[in-house]
Amino acid sequence: MSHSANYDQLLNCMHCGLCLPVCPTFSITGREKDSPRGRIRLMKSVADGQMDISAGYMEALDFCLDCQACVSACPAGVQYGDLLEHAREEIYLHQQKEGRVHWFKRLTLGWLFTKQSRLRALGMAMALYQKSGLKFLVEKSGVLHLFPEKLREWHRLMPDVDMKRPPVSLASADKKKKAKMRVGIVSGCVQDIFFSSVNGDTQEVLARNGYEVYLPPDQNCCGSVAGHNGDTATAKELARQLIDMFHGRVDQIIINAAGCGSFMKKYDQLLAGDSAWAEKARWFAQNTRDVMEFLDENGFVAPEKPLNKSVTYHEPCHLSHAQQIKEAPRRVLKQLPGVSYVELPEASWCCGSAGVYNITHFEASMILLDRKMDNLKKTGADIVVTGNPGCLIQLAYGNKRSAFQPEVLHPVSLINRLYKKSAEGNNDD
Amino acid sequence: MKNAIDELKKIITPEKVLTSREDMLSYAYDGTPLLQQLPEAVVIPETAEQISAILRLANREGFPVVPRGSGTGLSGGAIPVRGSVVILMSDWNRILEIDKANLTAWVQPGVRTQDFQRAVQEQGLFYPPDPGSQAICTIGGNVAENAGGLRGLKYGVTRDYVMGVEMVLPDGTVMMNGGKNVKNVAGYNLRDLIVGSEGTLGIFTRVLLKLIPKPAASKTMLALFDSLEQAAQSVSDIIAAHIIPCTMEFLDATTIRCVEDFAHIGLPTDAGALLLLESDGHPGQVADESAKMEEILKRNKATEIKVARNDAEADRLKTARRAAFSALARIRPTTILEDATVPRSELARLVNTVTGLAAKYNLMVGNFGHAGDGNMHPTVLTDERDKDEMERVELFFDELYEETLRLGGTITGEHGVGLAKKKYLEKMMSRPEMQVMRSIKKALDPNNILNPGKIFS
Numbered sequence: 001m002s003h004s005a006n007y008d009q010l011l012n013c014m015h016c017g018l019c020l021p022v023c024p025t026f027s028i029t030g031r032e033k034d035s036p037r038g039r040i041r042l043m044k045s046v047a048d049g050q051m052d053i054s055a056g057y058m059e060a061l062d063f064c065l066d067c068q069a070c071v072s073a074c075p076a077g078v079q080y081g082d083l084l085e086h087a088r089e090e091i092y093l094h095q096q097k098e099g100r101v102h103w104f105k106r107l108t109l110g111w112l113f114t115k116q117s118r119l120r121a122l123g124m125a126m127a128l129y130q131k132s133g134l135k136f137l138v139e140k141s142g143v144l145h146l147f148p149e150k151l152r153e154w155h156r157l158m159p160d161v162d163m164k165r166p167p168v169s170l171a172s173a174d175k176k177k178k179a180k181m182r183v184g185i186v187s188g189c190v191q192d193i194f195f196s197s198v199n200g201d202t203q204e205v206l207a208r209n210g211y212e213v214y215l216p217p218d219q220n221c222c223g224s225v226a227g228h229n230g231d232t233a234t235a236k237e238l239a240r241q242l243i244d245m246f247h248g249r250v251d252q253i254i255i256n257a258a259g260c261g262s263f264m265k266k267y268d269q270l271l272a273g274d275s276a277w278a279e280k281a282r283w284f285a286q287n288t289r290d291v292m293e294f295l296d297e298n299g300f301v302a303p304e305k306p307l308n309k310s311v312t313y314h315e316p317c318h319l320s321h322a323q324q325i326k327e328a329p330r331r332v333l334k335q336l337p338g339v340s341y342v343e344l345p346e347a348s349w350c351c352g353s354a355g356v357y358n359i360t361h362f363e364a365s366m367i368l369l370d371r372k373m374d375n376l377k378k379t380g381a382d383i384v385v386t387g388n389p390g391c392l393i394q395l396a397y398g399n400k401r402s403a404f405q406p407e408v409l410h411p412v413s414l415i416n417r418l419y420k421k422s423a424e425g426n427n428d429d
Numbered sequence: 430m431k432n433a434i435d436e437l438k439k440i441i442t443p444e445k446v447l448t449s450r451e452d453m454l455s456y457a458y459d460g461t462p463l464l465q466q467l468p469e470a471v472v473i474p475e476t477a478e479q480i481s482a483i484l485r486l487a488n489r490e491g492f493p494v495v496p497r498g499s500g501t502g503l504s505g506g507a508i509p510v511r512g513s514v515v516i517l518m519s520d521w522n523r524i525l526e527i528d529k530a531n532l533t534a535w536v537q538p539g540v541r542t543q544d545f546q547r548a549v550q551e552q553g554l555f556y557p558p559d560p561g562s563q564a565i566c567t568i569g570g571n572v573a574e575n576a577g578g579l580r581g582l583k584y585g586v587t588r589d590y591v592m593g594v595e596m597v598l599p600d601g602t603v604m605m606n607g608g609k610n611v612k613n614v615a616g617y618n619l620r621d622l623i624v625g626s627e628g629t630l631g632i633f634t635r636v637l638l639k640l641i642p643k644p645a646a647s648k649t650m651l652a653l654f655d656s657l658e659q660a661a662q663s664v665s666d667i668i669a670a671h672i673i674p675c676t677m678e679f680l681d682a683t684t685i686r687c688v689e690d691f692a693h694i695g696l697p698t699d700a701g702a703l704l705l706l707e708s709d710g711h712p713g714q715v716a717d718e719s720a721k722m723e724e725i726l727k728r729n730k731a732t733e734i735k736v737a738r739n740d741a742e743a744d745r746l747k748t749a750r751r752a753a754f755s756a757l758a759r760i761r762p763t764t765i766l767e768d769a770t771v772p773r774s775e776l777a778r779l780v781n782t783v784t785g786l787a788a789k790y791n792l793m794v795g796n797f798g799h800a801g802d803g804n805m806h807p808t809v810l811t812d813e814r815d816k817d818e819m820e821r822v823e824l825f826f827d828e829l830y831e832e833t834l835r836l837g838g839t840i841t842g843e844h845g846v847g848l849a850k851k852k853y854l855e856k857m858m859s860r861p862e863m864q865v866m867r868s869i870k871k872a873l874d875p876n877n878i879l880n881p882g883k884i885f886s
């Protein structure tokens with residue numbers, strides 16, 4: 001039997017089954033192979049040579065959302081996320097050896113997501129489609145009915161492009177005092193196309209709180225897209241690029257996307273074997289903060305004007321489970337004036353977004369989204385906030401499927417809205 | 430076997446007959462450490478008639494059948510046997526009736542224990558059995574293993590709440606036993622044979638459970654001690670003072686550290702032992718009982734007594750306690766849990782025996798359990814890859830059970846015999862007892878097709 005660290009983790013699972021009730025895919029099928037316990041058993045079978053990397057094995061691991069709710073539930077502390085990443089890397093290398101990496105995967109992981117300029121070009125094309133009226137025409141003409149239902153749904157899933165970048169740097173709003181520290185914002189690949197305004201809000205909120213903010217342009221993807229899909233070599237290269245952009249230039253690194261944050265906080269593990277980068281990677285991982293975590297840790301200026309609305313919070317899996325940041329965003333929200341906070345039932349259940357899961361596993365994803373929308377309805381909240389672009393896109397799409405339609409916002413955008421409202425109010429006076 | 434699988438696909442829809450390598454590997458285990466066996470097929474029936482037909486086929490073709498719920502058992506009851514077909518019952522998860530006039534409920538066997546508890550609680554009722562895996566384990570599995578839990582001391586175990594069972598016997602006959610009568614002495618008491626039969630006498634299709642009114646008040650507290658002896662003595666003193674709390678749980682130092690590492694509920698990681706106690710019932714009784722307990726705990730030099738401020742805090746403490754077994758897996762790769770139980774007056778001796786034997790065989794052992802029931806779960810933290818250590822583990826358990834039996838105890842308090850305790854059963858039971866049990870199994874299952882090789886060698 002093997003003695004690798006990965007194998008120790010596999011053995012650490014004592015198959016007690018306490019992960020089963022929190023696993024979204026197990027809740028859908030009720031089959032053991034769709035549970036964390038089952039998947040770990042399959043990984044162990046491959047490690048033990050009891051099974052090959054079979055089509056069924058790849059399918060079973062592909063069905064996993066990587067939401068890591070099982071990590072929160074596991075008393076034994078099994079790091080399922082690491083196990084899954086390792087298994088997906090093995091699958092990727094296996095497919096590469098066999099020359100069978102899907103062309104779409106090669107195109108996206110190896111080309112599209114390695115240069116932000118390529119994603120921006122795609123974003124531009126999408127914006128043209130959306131804003132020229134072509135999208136409207138396609139929707140109204142009924143031509144979509146010629147396509148399979150799934151394709152029509154994907155068309156509806158596509159969020160509006162929002163790629164007008166905020167400025168590269170912003171000085172602290174408090175001109176009288178020296179800035180508390182210099183922070184850098186990771187703009188992210190998806191946010192940079194669809195949620196530039198969230199990056200802008202992050203920048204303004206931080207500046208408002210006395211930080212000098214640096215937002216380097218043309219950052220590439222943090223590597224999580226490649227990493228979560230098994231392409232570790234590409235992930236490492238992207239990690240090195242990102243570290244290089246910030247190292248020596250800022251005190252801390254701020255991220256407003258949970259998926260990126262969870263990956264960046266593990267750069268130290270990713271580059272542990274790379275002697276030239278290990279030290280910088282450790283610095284980067286230790287100094288990365290989710291924007292809500294940062295505001296909770298360091299405090300923030302209370303907005304003057306009240307919101308007078310009810311707000312609920314959906315926990316992004318990669319914040320709640322992968323980073324174990326559960327209460328910080330709630331604490332921040334509850335401090336906002338005029339926010340009546342309502343707890344969301346099953347707040348830590350995956351909404352089904354999970355990267356591109358809503359495209360690759362549309363049906364399963366919609367079961368989870370509908371469950372999420374039902375729970376949102378129970379809160380009756382005016383606004384639902386969540387700190388991950390994938391969740392924001394998914395919940396916005398949920399509003400197209402559900403009769404109950406709360407406004408969907410990033411928490412930092414809600415805070416900035418209140419700052420702006422307060423500033424306007426002051427101008428009025 | 431190919432033939433049999435084709436036949437199975439005629440009995441139930443082919444999509445519900447699983448045979449892929451991935452499926453077989455993921456149904457090869459339950460919650461029991463070290464044991465596994467791949468089945469030939471896993472089937473998901475939808476009606477009692479289908480189960481009946483599968484069992485008739487099994488008798489004709491001679492393949493073994495193993496029933497399974499969520500697969501959280503700790504004695505190997507749901508681990509497939511060679512060449513077997515697993516009947517998966519976890520999809521049978523409907524609560525059929527909650528009868529408030531009779532305080533009973535009909536449930537399908539795949540209903541999760543915690544889901545059921547919550548459903549009856551909404552009606553102001555209470556179903557006390559609460560095994561550690563209650564979030565996922567099923568009523569069917571609880572009945573088959575006669576599962577216990579944290580509240581056994583005052584409220585008893587699953588057996589005390591089963592009023593009737595509908596089941597398919599090994600030959601395919603569907604039998605209904607019991608009913609809503611509070612009193613019923615007609616014929617042999619089959620219920621007590623069925624409960625705890627570990628899937629060897631029949632497959633449950635419906636279970637009738639007894640409910641009780643929800644206690645009006647409860648109070649949960651945590652007492653910390655420097656030594657194991659002080660905690661054990663407190664338990665004896667509380668029982669001797671004629672107090673039967675709802676819960677009286679014990680955790681040793683190793684277990685405390687692991688639980689805190691997982692749950693972050695503020696347990697002091699330097700404590701030598703702790704007791705988790707709960708009193709429930711009429712508010713006056715709760716106040717009186719917990720005051721007396723506090724006094725006894727102080728007399729035994731509890732270093733700190735914390736009272737849960739509200740239900741949520743009490744729940745967190747109990748949930749953390751339920752995670753104890755799995756939390757112990759943090760330390761070493763392999764975690765082997767036992768279920769030694771002694772008459773309550775012998776508890777302190779059992780605890781000392783565990784400590785002594787751990788030192789003798791040079792093993793790391795975490796100890797916790799239902800102190801009020803005399804039911805302990807000494808858990809060996811080891812590495813299955815270390816042959817030499819695994820031999821010492823074996824010797825440790827052999828000697829532990831010898832000592833447990835010498836103290837008038839039992840080899841299993843609540844986990845069942847299954848595969849894990851088979852070799853100890855004959856040491857505990859008299860020859861006539863073994864003979865009666867074997868002849869019952871033979872009478873009901875002459876071809877030995879239902880969960881063969883469990884309980885008896």
